[in-house]
Amino acid sequence: MPVAAACDLNQQVYIGVSLILDVAMRTDKGVVREQNEDAVGGDPDTGLVILADGMGGANAGEVASGLAVDLLVSQLVTDRRQAGDGDGIGRQDLLDAMQGVNQAILELSQQIPEYLGMGTTLVVGVFGERCLIHAHVGDSRLYRLRSGLFEQLTIDHTLIQEMVNLGDFASIEQALLAGVPTNVLSRAFGSEADVEVDLTETDTEPGDLYLFCSDGLTGMVTDQEMQSILENQRLDLMQQADELVDLACEMGGIDNVSVILVRVMPSDAK
Numbered sequence: 170m171p172v173a174a175a176c177d178l179n180q181q182v183y184i185g186v187s188l189i190l191d192v193a194m195r196t197d198k199g200v201v202r203e204q205n206e207d208a209v210g211g212d213p214d215t216g217l218v219i220l221a222d223g224m225g226g227a228n229a230g231e232v233a234s235g236l237a238v239d240l241l242v243s244q245l246v247t248d249r250r251q252a253g254d255g256d257g258i259g260r261q262d263l264l265d266a267m268q269g270v271n272q273a274i275l276e277l278s279q280q281i282p283e284y285l286g287m288g289t290t291l292v293v294g295v296f297g298e299r300c301l302i303h304a305h306v307g308d309s310r311l312y313r314l315r316s317g318l319f320e321q322l323t324i325d326h327t328l329i330q331e332m333v334n335l336g337d338f339a340s341i342e343q344a345l346l347a348g349v350p351t352n353v354l355s356r357a358f359g360s361e362a363d364v365e366v367d368l369t370e371t372d373t374e375p376g377d378l379y380l381f382c383s384d385g386l387t388g389m390v391t392d393q394e395m396q397s398i399l400e401n402q403r404l405d406l407m408q409q410a411d412e413l414v415d416l417a418c419e420m421g422g423i424d425n426v427s428v429i430l431v432r433v434m435p436s437d438a439k
């Protein structure tokens with residue numbers, strides 16, 4: 170069943186009797202902010218997960234991230250089902266839908282004065298049989314834990330990351346020391362007529378664990394701390410999602426915190 174924006178969820182996805190994916194999502198406004206401008210959603214049954222981190226005055230950020238999630242679900246799941254399109258979601262479907270999100274946010278922000286300048290990040294995953302298409306714009310991230318290796322699969326679209334990419338600084342740490350701010354996005358939905366989306370297709374392996382998250386997590390919790398929670402076998406997937414959010418809040422929770430965890434189940438899982 171498609172999930173509306175801003176829902177917490179834990180769902181197992183079966184094909185026949187085989188458990189193939191375990192999905193947990195959680196979003197929280199954190200400790201300091203009064204509103205939650207993040208949104209999570211998707212349609213685990215078709216392997217679709219979406220995380221958005223909105224920005225803008227008043228409740229505009231919330232509107233932008235919610236619109237992004239809802240629009241992607243309706244274009245990639247609901248509309249296709251109604252049209253009887255049984256094919257999986259492809260790369261071009263995803264790119265087209267993400268451009269549609271950009272247009273919709275731009276149009277709404279031009280129509281309603283309070284929404285002027287609103288925008289959102291997006292990180293989206295489409296899990297198929299033994300593969301994952303992931304796409305993102307902004308600083309919401311995707312990580313993968315595989316055989317003890319915890320790796321960031323996305324590269325942030327931020328000023329600080331672009332300066333490192335261009336060779337202005339040798340590392341993020343050096344740019345930080347020079348006073349470059351971390352929170353300036355170089356790409357987002359809702360800022361220009363065309364947005365460049367980074368899209369990658371990769372193989373998945375049984376046992377892989379994927380973490381989609383907003384910068385409210387990565388700004389508060391180190392990669393090592395994230396990895397140790399994801400490697401804690403005493404916790405089920407939803408508990409791991411809760412632990413990540415709780416730790417971000419304990420460390421200050423200055424921003425909204427969202428996580429989506431997707432475990433690719435071993436083929437003998439029931």
Ligand code: CA
Nearest residue numbers: 222384385424
């Ligand atoms: Ca944020």
